[in-house]
Amino acid sequence: MHFGSDNQPGASARVLDMLVAANLGHTHGYGDDEWTARAEAALAEVFEREVEVFLVPTGTAANTLALACLVRPWQAILCHDQAHILVDESTGVELQSGGARPVGISGGAGKLTPELLASHLARAGSDATHNVLPGALSLSEVSELGLVYSPQELTGLADLAHRHGLKVHVDGARFANAVAASGASAADLSWRAGVDVMSLGATKNGCLAAEAIVFFTKGLAHELPFRRKRAGHLLSKGRLLGAQLVGWLQEGHWLDLARHANSQAALLARELTTLPGVRLAWPCEANEVFVIAPTALAAALRAAGATFYDWYRGALPPGVELGEHELLLRLVTSFASSDAHRDELLAAARAFFHRRHG
Ligand SMILES: Cc1ncc(COP(=O)(O)O)c(C=O)c1O
DSSP, X not given: OBOXXXXXXXXXXXXXXXXXXXXXXXXXXXXXXXXXXXXXXHHHHHTTSOOEEEEESOHHHHHHHHHHTTSOTTOEEEXXXXXXXXXXXXXXXXXXXXXXXXXXXXXXXXXXXXXXHHHHHHTSOSOTTTSOOEEEEEEESSOTTSOOOOHHHHHHHHHHHHHTTOEEEEEETTHHHHHHHHOOOTTTTTGGGTOOEEEXXXXXXXXXXXXXXXXXXXXXXTTHHHHHHHTTXXXXXXXXXXXXXXXHHXXXXXXXXXXXXXXXXXHHHHHHTTSTTOEESSOOOSSEEEEEXXXXXXXXXXXXXXBOEEOOGGGSOTTOOOOTTEEEEEEEOOTXXXXXXXXXXXXXXXXXXXXXXX
């Protein structure tokens, strides 16, 4: 029963088939191949416009290389205080950008808002030499806490950021889940809302290791080829990245995979919250379920073979507290989550309460 993370399953069969097809024959290296070109064309179709695309194997590479193109070494990158770029990418942003600093904005209920951003900007200082002035805003879609920014929410944040001269980056490690959940188009959730560049994640949703840095705004990408090469992220067998994305994007496969993950999470959320003392910390909008649950239930589920993480209680929205014998848990579903595992987890949870209450 695997609910630890959506990077724990392997790859979808269609993606693997495409890799096997791409394995045949000889082709040019370093992204100058038919598979990379097909992936670029597929991304232009998905985003309904011309885009500049750079493929890399990890989300950290995508985020840190993209951000390095947006800011100068003495600037800050504003983000949520739980953002992956801030808490889970070591000092990758600083390394790739030559020193730019991610700065977390706290508060709110799982997402940044224009109000939170405005109040941070009002306190950010104005001395470009002595202070660390922001040069970019980085948002995660799906958000750090499993919520989905609507096109309107993204537009509000991006407009404010642009008015202050900031570029807008989206960490789209779970962008597929956001598109599938919101019903909005990929274009509405990105460039039409003012996003300048996105790290589009495919690894968590059916690929083995493939992420696309997608530039929407002209004039921002010129340093990326050099940065990617010197960081060691330009694969000589670039077709391996291209082929994964071709298989992933073909015929809406990426959204089918994400829809499956989202529906598994919705069902888990619905059923878990029928149990005594189990409640959602915030709504389940994509493929992550954040529940507050008795500590003993978490132990019983683990004893039954379920994997999931205890989550940082500081992430709880203002006013929501954990009881003495409660934990905040994160359960993540994926394209590979099975009905059998989901039902096994729910059965173990129900059995725990039967034992407890007789
Ligand atoms: C929000 C977010 N961004 C980016 C990543 C990608 O990171 P990695 O470098 O592990 O592929 C992850 C993976 O956990 C993530 O959750």
